[in-house]
Amino acid sequence: MSTETTTTQARIRDVLRLHAHLTKDVDALDSSDDLYAAGMTSHASVTVMLACEDEWDVEFPQRMLTRTTFSSVDAIAAALAELGATS
Template sequence: MKTTIRNILGEVARLDVPLATLADNDDLYAAGLSSLATVHVMLALENAFDIEIPDQMLTRQLFRSVDSLAAAVETIRRQQEAA
């Protein structure tokens, strides 16, 4: 899952630093993630994982790191499977 998230970030996030230099818990905003890029990341995640990110989860914290994105995707998938 984190590989897919990293691929998405590499395609749409336009970070200021090479993605390969970032650890999974590094701050993506400090690496140059913009608010516009978060929208592109959100749409790409929803498409790649066949999920819908609920409005209440759309916070700055969600997009903070690869780890936070992976945790959110996993939570949403579990919730959708349980429904």
């Protein structure tokens, strides 16, 4: 795993810690673990989406505004990478 990937994932975990309202410690989750299964509600996922947009100064296009895009740390990292957002 590159340093850049590690940094991005750490920042995603910071966003999740603040906004996802998980029932488990975000650091105890594997990057592929399902965030909804870890207690993130639909409304919380919206807040996570908006916080990611602020954090990386990007705007998710409509096709990415789905439940799947924000389902895991890996999924969010992949979406950000697709938008050209780096660490």
